[in-house]
Each structure stands twice: as structure tokens, then as C-alpha cells.
Amino acid sequence: MMVRTVHVAGVLLSALLVSLVGGDSAGVAAEARMAAAAGAARKYQQAMLEKDWKTICEARTELLRGGSVADCLDRTEGLALDDYGHLRISIGSISEVEAAGPHPAGVGLRISLHEVDMHYAVRVVPGGGSTWLIDQSFVLDTSVGAGVEAIREGLQAG
Numbered sequence: 001m002m003v004r005t006v007h008v009a010g011v012l013l014s015a016l017l018v019s020l021v022g023g024d025s026a027g028v029a030a031e032a033r034m035a036a037a038a039g040a041a042r043k044y045q046q047a048m049l050e051k052d053w054k055t056i057c058e059a060r061t062e063l064l065r066g067g068s069v070a071d072c073l074d075r076t077e078g079l080a081l082d083d084y085g086h087l088r089i090s091i092g093s094i095s096e097v098e099a100a101g102p103h104p105a106g107v108g109l110r111i112s113l114h115e116v117d118m119h120y121a122v123r124v125v126p127g128g129g130s131t132w133l134i135d136q137s138f139v140l141d142t143s144v145g146a147g148v149e150a151i152r153e154g155l156q157a158g
Contacts, residue, residue: 037107037124038091040132045111045120049084053077061125061135063102088114095148097123100156103135108151110140121151 040059047055057065057072065072090112097108106125112118123136136155140146 034094034107036130037132038094038109041109041111041122041124041134042089042091044122044134044137045089045113049087049089049113051079053079059134061127061133064133064135064137084113084116087116090114093146093148093151095152097152097155100158103155103158106135107132108148108155110146110151119146121154123155 044056044059046052047059053073053076054069057069057076060072062068066075092110092112094107094109097106099105103123104125106123108121108123111120111122113120119140119142120137121140122134124132125135127133136158138154138158140150140154144150
């Protein structure tokens with residue numbers, strides 16, 4: 001009886017892997033891309049809350065940094081910001097976004113800070129290798145919407 005259970009579990013696991021890898025590899029790749037972009041955005045926002053300027057500057061594209069990482073650090077270190085390290089972050093409304101002006105195509109998403117009810121729209125773009133970088137970030141006016149379309153429109157305009 002034990003052998004049969006293990007065999008059935010193995011067959012089910014194999015079927016699941018085939019459906020994930022072979023059956024819908026484009027879907028799996030898109031999900032992995034979205035997850036990687038969301039992870040980079042979450043890390044960036046946490047660094048913002050903790051005032052970790054080095055991580056912030058390293059996570060931005062050269063365009064958003066306004067030059068090198070060293071230039072960014074020169075401008076940002078020592079900025080007096082309120083302490084928001086305790087806030088909860090969530091990622092939502094995530095989708096592919098087209099290139100716009102100097103901004104390359106990437107992933108657009110909403111970052112929400114729950115305790116203060118603030119929302120940001122962020123463009124995350126592929127960097128070198130498996131790295132994702134923040135290319136645009138702005139406060140999202142939720143009175144006009146906080147879904148995918150509002151994020152795309154804001155990122156296209158900005």
C-alpha cells in the first residue's frame with residue numbers, strides 16, 4: 001500500500017512539473033519575471049523606509065539616480081525623513097509596461113504603505129544579469145485609481 005501511495009504521488013508531481021515547465025513555460029517565465037520585479041520593488045521600498053541610502057542608490061537606474069551611485073549618495077545621505085521603518089509594505093496591481101520616453105519597458109506595479117495609506121507607482125526594469133532596477137517612482141493619486149491602468153498611464157506620462 002505504501003509503494004502505491006508513493007508512486008501515485010510521484011506521478012502527480014511529475015504531471016505538475018510537466019504542466020509548469022512544458023505546458024506553459026511562457027506563463028511560468030512571466031510569473032518569474034513579475035516575482036523578481038516585485039521582489040526588487042519591495043527591497044527598494046524597505047530601504048526607503050529604513051533610510052538605507054546605499055541600497056536605495058544601488059537599486060536605481062542611472063536615470064533615476066541622476067548619475068553614479070556615488071553621486072546619488074552625495075545627494076541623499078543625511079536627508080532628514082520621518083521614521084517609517086515600522087510600516088507594512090504590499091505589492092499590487094502588477095503588469096508589463098511599455099517603454100516611454102527615456103524609460104525602458106519593464107514591469108509597473110503599486111507599492112502600498114498600509115498604516116499611512118500611501119501608494120506609489122513604480123517602474124522596475126531589467127538590469128544586468130538577474131538584477132532588477134527601479135527606473136520610475138511616484139506617489140499614486142488613488143482618487144483617480146490605483147489599478148493597472150492608472151499605474152500604466154502614470155508611468156507613460158512621467
